[in-house]
Amino acid sequence: xxxxxxxxxxxxxxxxxxxxxxxxxxxxxxxxxxxxxxxxxxxxxxxxxxxxxxxxxxxxxxxxxxxxxx
Numbered sequence: 001x002x003x004x005x006x007x008x009x010x011x012x013x014x015x016x017x018x019x020x021x022x023x024x025x026x027x028x029x030x031x032x033x034x035x036x037x038x039x040x041x042x043x044x045x046x047x048x049x050x051x052x053x054x055x056x057x058x059x060x061x062x063x064x065x066x067x068x069x070x
Contacts, residue, residue, distance in 0.1 A: 015062070
């Protein structure tokens with residue numbers, strides 16, 4: 001896991017997260033002690049079906065933008 005704390009801005013809040021792994025079609029992050037997996041589809045990045053919690057699409061896009069993968 002990347003030890004650098006990153007931040008994603010969505011609406012009027014800042015969310016902090018760490019990168020667990022990053023690949024062209026799959027990104028895994030840890031945000032507030034919860035792991036989120038995002039997969040790249042034809043329509044863009046979205047939550048993986050296996051996620052315990054679902055992140056709102058706007059925040060997914062903010063995270064992906066922070067990672068430079070938008």
